[in-house]
Amino acid sequence: MLEIRGLKKNYKKFTALKGIDLKVEKGEIFGFIGPNGAGKTTTMKIVCGLLSPTSGEVYVNGINALQNIRRAKQYIGYMPDFFGVYDNLKVTEYLEFYSSIYGIKGTERNKMIEDLLELVNLTDKSDFFVDSLSRGMKQKLCLARCLVHNPELLVLDEPASGMDPRARADLKKILCTLIDMGKTVIISSHILSELSEVCTSIGIINKGEIVISGNVEEVTNKVYNNKVLEIEVSDSPDKAETVLKEIDFVQDINPTGNKLEVSINGDNEQIKKLLKQLVIRDVPVITLNKKTQNLEDIFLEVTKEA
Numbered sequence: 001m002l003e004i005r006g007l008k009k010n011y012k013k014f015t016a017l018k019g020i021d022l023k024v025e026k027g028e029i030f031g032f033i034g035p036n037g038a039g040k041t042t043t044m045k046i047v048c049g050l051l052s053p054t055s056g057e058v059y060v061n062g063i064n065a066l067q068n069i070r071r072a073k074q075y076i077g078y079m080p081d082f083f084g085v086y087d088n089l090k091v092t093e094y095l096e097f098y099s100s101i102y103g104i105k106g107t108e109r110n111k112m113i114e115d116l117l118e119l120v121n122l123t124d125k126s127d128f129f130v131d132s133l134s135r136g137m138k139q140k141l142c143l144a145r146c147l148v149h150n151p152e153l154l155v156l157d158e159p160a161s162g163m164d165p166r167a168r169a170d171l172k173k174i175l176c177t178l179i180d181m182g183k184t185v186i187i188s189s190h191i192l193s194e195l196s197e198v199c200t201s202i203g204i205i206n207k208g209e210i211v212i213s214g215n216v217e218e219v220t221n222k223v224y225n226n227k228v229l230e231i232e233v234s235d236s237p238d239k240a241e242t243v244l245k246e247i248d249f250v251q252d253i254n255p256t257g258n259k260l261e262v263s264i265n266g267d268n269e270q271i272k273k274l275l276k277q278l279v280i281r282d283v284p285v286i287t288l289n290k291k292t293q294n295l296e297d298i299f300l301e302v303t304k305e306a
């Protein structure tokens with residue numbers, strides 16, 4: 001759905017993007033993660049045709065977006081990180097205004113606005129003035145706005161900033177609904193915890209360069225060659241520890257009561273071998289889980305200063 005190749009952007013002498021390569025497949029929720037000033041907004045604006053790159057290529061649904069920006073824009077819904085001021089415009093009027101830009105009128109428009117307000121949980125605010133909405137509500141209205149032309153690719157720049165936990169939970173649900181509707185979503189953030197549960201893939205950008213990208217599991221594996229297992233035994237944790245110490249690919253063991261956190265150098269094959277050893281040696285294993293690393297840990301790991 002989106003492919004970016006060798007994207008560079010200079011602001012005068014400052015190089016904001018140093019040659020970005022990214023691929024986002026249809027149906028993904030791609031988390032575009034990076035600290036302040038990393039280059040997320042610059043990349044997103046170029047993708048949406050709001051900024052020209054210094055060099056590079058952007059393809060949206062196979063269309064060369066830098067050469068056919070009008071065609072590419074039909075596929076893109078962009079939610080900027082800042083929401084403008086709209087005096088004396090009610091929520092419904094606001095969406096009517098944006099619908100008119102795309103030539104959507106009459107009953108089709110009314111039904112679409114009704115559906116969008118339902119999607120973003122703002123049906124009961126349809127008659128409110130936009131300026132009277134809370135920041136979180138404005139964000140959701142802005143999301144509804146970028147859906148009026150039924151785009152396939154949504155580019156959302158920090159949509160959760162300023163939202164309270166309830167609004168964030170709503171946003172996650174909305175994103176899942178959008179994916180069920182067949183959309184592809186790119187969502188930027190520097191607050192990783194808000195993305196970790198919903199993203200199917202991520203790209204981490206730092207100082208204008210993609211440090212790492214791929215689906216969440218791939219990225220986790222690339223960053224952490226070692227896997228961490230959580231093993232619980234009904235009793236005899238000492239025996240479990242003794243057996244684990246004899247396994248050559250076990251790197252570290254951290255026992256707490258009947259639970260052991262075990263770092264291994266290996267993949268699923270090694271996990272199977274480890275479990276087999278424990279069972280053969282009569283260690284009473286009750287549970288064995290792969291400990292998932294959250295995006296926050298990965299982000300801190302890959303963006304830490306050398």
Ligand SMILES: Nc1ncnc2c1ncn2[C@@H]1O[C@H](COP(=O)(O)OP(=O)(O)OP(=O)(O)O)[C@@H](O)[C@H]1O
Nearest residue numbers: 011014016034035036037038039040041042043190
């Ligand atoms: N118009 C501009 N002129 C000069 N420099 C700019 C301009 N816009 C952005 N920059 C610089 O380019 C770099 C990338 O900025 P960008 O806004 O893309 O980062 P970001 O990852 O979106 O950051 P944030 O999370 O703070 O929004 C920053 O160093 C910023 O200061």
